[in-house]
Amino acid sequence: MRIVKTLFAIIGFLVFLAAANAAPLQKGEHYDLLSPPQPTDVAPGKIEVLEFFSYTCPHCYHLEPSINPWIKKLPKDVGFIHVPFAGGQWAPSAKLFYTLDVMEVEDKLRGDVFASIHGDKSLNASNDTAIQAWAAKKGLDAKKFSDIYKSFAIQAKVQRALQLAASHKIEGVPTIVVDGRYVVLKNTIQSYDDLLALTDQIIDMARANKK
Template identity: 30%
Template sequence: MLKKIITIMATTLAFTSGVAQAALVNVDYVVLDKPIPQLHKNKVEVLEFFSYSCIHCSHLEPYILKEMKSFAPDTYLRPVHVVWDDNVYYNLARVAAAVNSTGMKLKADPVIFDAIFTKHIELWQPDVFNKWAVQQTAFDGQKLVKAYNSLENSATATDMRKLSEKYNIQSTPIVIVGGKYELKFPRGFAAGMATLNELIEKVRNENSTGAATTRKLPKSIGASLAASANR
């Protein structure tokens, strides 16, 4: 009998340990006091404040890129490079702007992080970046350089600076879902991806509920509410 009880307890423990734990507010994520407007209101935005000079960002990036590949059509990644000065961060933001505008994040980001942290190449220096980029074969370096030297590039990097300042971004990486839920990583980046997907679904449901409420509100009820508000 004792052996049977121990077996049942062991089986139960194994089962419960395999159940995914729901994300906890103020542990796995926090709700922002000041939401950040999404670029696309009715979609699910995954906003990533990062820096190519941030070692933690380099560790997070493989997980973010993997998730990005499987995003549903209503979900998109919005990478914003932080700008904290007029030299290193601003010039790296120009690199990020070029990567974003050419759609080469999946191919270029791993190579850029490797160049900075493994090969110690100073890609924040424009001359160094231009020379390095055209030599790359993992992505279209010529196309990236053209985007980097375009008229729009500096303006986009300046916009990244404004976002960094407006929302007082003091550290990286910071991942925000739906403009209002900031992802935390108490159990590491791999575990954080489960929370990321849970928050994406949470925002998706909130968007659907809001849209359904708006569509299903009868005109008579709407008029009644408006009349009550004006009394």
Template identity: 30%
Template sequence: MLKRLMFLLAGLVAVSACGAQDKAAPAKTDWKEGQNYFVLAKPQPPAPGKVDVTEVFSYACPHCAHFQPFVDQLKARLPKQVTFTYMPVVFNPSWEPYARAFYAAQSLGVLDKSHQALFDALHRDHKPLRTIEELGGFFGGLGVDPKNFVSTAQSFVVEGQLNKGRELALAYEIQSTPTLIVNGKYRLDASSAGGQEQAIALAEWLVDKELKSAKK
């Protein structure tokens, strides 16, 4: 387990370093499979006729906080028929409360309000939000009853979502955060793409590739 965590943390450092690089995005014809993006061994396609982009992330990850503005750009530019999904991942026990917070916020209908706010609280304001109870206090500031938040975060439904997320993280071959998955088939990150802007450009290119394939 320790070896795996060290490997995962090394992946996080790689994402950070490559994300800071300032180099031009490759032309669309220059993206290389196995170098810039990877085809999953066990694809997890969405429903027939659908195209989906998933960001695998954690609120605990500072690189995810830095990547969020680029994610917002991607969401705004995606064609209407393409859906965007967030998937929190748990690399170690300290990350689990944040995954529970995501699913609870989603269930309570406050995710649009809480998503950026939680990133800001953790990485800009450095608030000590490490437990479900502390996170309940944070959500209380957003108008959510703290007790309702805690009970939702610890519910059977959220437990099932966590288990499903663990299965998908394995199928998606997740090694670091943030990672983008396009249509349950392709995996990429800022490191493989050559930077954060390049990662968004590559994701859009893969989306276009899938949309064209769906029309055939």
């Protein structure tokens, strides 16, 4: 009898989940609309997903274990882009992101950056000198890293990140924006997995609206 009750409980929970997933998304509850919509930076026909984040943000740090496997499973018609928050004290960490990206090691060292800031606290990501010392300890060519980090190209990328944050009306991180239109809201979520599940639903909505 206990087994039967357990099975009914599981079935009921699954039915509840299916109903929740089938419920229509509501503007102001699940997402906000950007006005005006912003141009995207992915191939025509693709759906852009931007994650505005900062290495120094503890919420971004806790989101990281969930978002990495989620990104790998995104459909082929979705283009995902990390955008570092670059204002004020966050500018050095944005420069770090773009420098590692140019050196093609950001994916490899991303977890190390977060762990060094929030775990053992061996990296002060608001300080240019500390960042360059950290990079050398990680085995990166110190001169090459420094030259790229201080370059005009990196400064231009940081300025572009600032412009994107402004045009997408970003007030905090992490914030996910789908297809230049839909800002994913956190009103109804209780976990980072919930946030990504809601983002999946909004991606589906964006895809349907494209058609």
